[in-house]
Amino acid sequence: MASKSRSLPLTKRGLNFEMMMWLFTRLSALAMYGLILVAIAGALIMGARTQMNMADVLRWGFMPNPNHVQSTDIPALEPWATPFWAVTASLLLIVAVAHGVHGLVVIADDYIVSANGRKIVRLLSIIMMISMTLIGLYILWRDILFPAG
Amino acid sequence: MQVTLKVFRYNPEVDKRFRYETYTIEAEETDRILDLLEYVKGYKDGTLSFRRSCAHGVCGSDAMRINGRNMLACKTLVRDVGDRITVEPLLGLKVAKDLIVDMEPFFDNYKKVLPYFINESPLPENGRERLQSPEQRARFDETTKCILCAACTTSCPSFWASDQYYGPAALVTAHRFIFDSRDEAASERMHIIAETDGLARCHTAYNCTLACPREIPITKAIGELKLATITGKVE
Incomplete structure (x- = not known):
């Protein structure tokens, strides 16, 4: 009776870029849930129940950066402009942009079947992903790395 | 009436x-x-x-x-x-x-996954069939029921977009052989279905599962293939 191990080593299971990105999309979705929960907990601590409206909570939840909630009633936002929140927001930004852009590539692959067409779309998507991430990181870290005055 | x-x-x-x-x-x-x-x-x-x-x-x-x-x-x-x-x-x-x-694109995709039993090892000493336990047989029982009617593949939005996508029926067949303890070409098939037009094109719409006249849990089978790609476990 066939009883040998039916476990394939890493190189023999078809774990290519395509499947790695498939896994990344699943894991990054979970990571986004975790990061957003951390941000919403932060919003509650900084006074979301009385000093923010729903839009502000969402803005902080998806991009926990004081610049994004300047219209709230929270008297002092400066204490929240810390490296911790910059790192949290950066992680969220990187994960969300990569997740979203990969989603676009997957949808594009459904409709573009030529190898060259796919290469062009992937190249443009990677350029878009890197540009959006760099712009976002600049905004998130500008005030911490280059304080005004 | x-x-x-x-x-x-x-x-x-x-x-x-x-x-x-x-x-x-x-x-x-x-x-x-x-x-x-x-x-x-x-x-x-x-x-x-x-x-x-x-x-x-x-x-x-x-x-x-x-x-x-x-x-x-x-x-x-x-x-x-x-x-x-x-x-x-x-x-x-x-x-x-x-x-x-015209069923040709459907069968072209079907052929890609090597839809036949592959075992190059010599036969058992008694020269009779290669045995497997009821549990090993049960592992791929559902996916043996496919009748290649194409109801699943032609209900799939990814296939509507591009007939280059292997489609649920081909992936069901890949599942049937990859999880067969007697088959020796699991790795070869895993590499084939991991291509761009393979597993990654399944967006779990579940249309295939609803369409299958044999009630094969197709989306579940495709999910098991995806998991096998990550974990390497095909038993």
Whole structure:
């Protein structure tokens, strides 16, 4: 009776870029849930129940950066402009942009079947992903790395 | 009861575009849609073309869209779909004539996953068959039931977008052999289905599972293949 191990080593299971990105999309979705929960907990601590409206909570939840909630009633936002929140927001930004852009590539692959067409779309998507991430990181870290005055 | 049967018609030698023809037929509620089509062909319009073979849900020849859903005409009763019935060819494959579609892209994809048993090892000493336990057999039991009717693949939005996508039926077949303890080409198949037009094109729409006349849990099987790619476990 066939009883040998039916476990394939890493190189023999078809774990290519395509499947790695498939896994990344699943894991990054979970990571986004975790990061957003951390941000919403932060919003509650900084006074979301009385000093923010729903839009502000969402803005902080998806991009926990004081610049994004300047219209709230929270008297002092400066204490929240810390490296911790910059790192949290950066992680969220990187994960969300990569997740979203990969989603676009997957949808594009459904409709573009030529190898060259796919290469062009992937190249443009990677350029878009890197540009959006760099712009976002600049905004998130500008005030911490280059304080005004 | 009287049944109104609206049938998709297209003859590439005559018609510039498709049209629908409506037939009013006296039928029992236990009649099958295939019986209605046979009646139309036999008594009303002999030019109506459709595939059929066993007429008992085993050969998979007569998969078609009945009131918008992929079904086997031989397994669908009038009482299942009501007295106003629209019959159309499968989506995503080129119509050859009336309800007949060109199945070549479907079978091309099927062939990609090496749909046959591969074992190069010598036979057991007694020269008889390679045995496996009931548990090992049960592992891929569901995916042995595929009859290649294409109801799943042609209900899949990813396949509608591109017939380069292997499609659920090919992946079900890959599952059937990859998880077979006697087969030795799991790795080869895993590499094939991990290509761009393979597993990654499945967006878990579940249409295939709903369409399968054999009730194979197709989306679950594809999920097991995805997991096997990550974990390497094919047992």
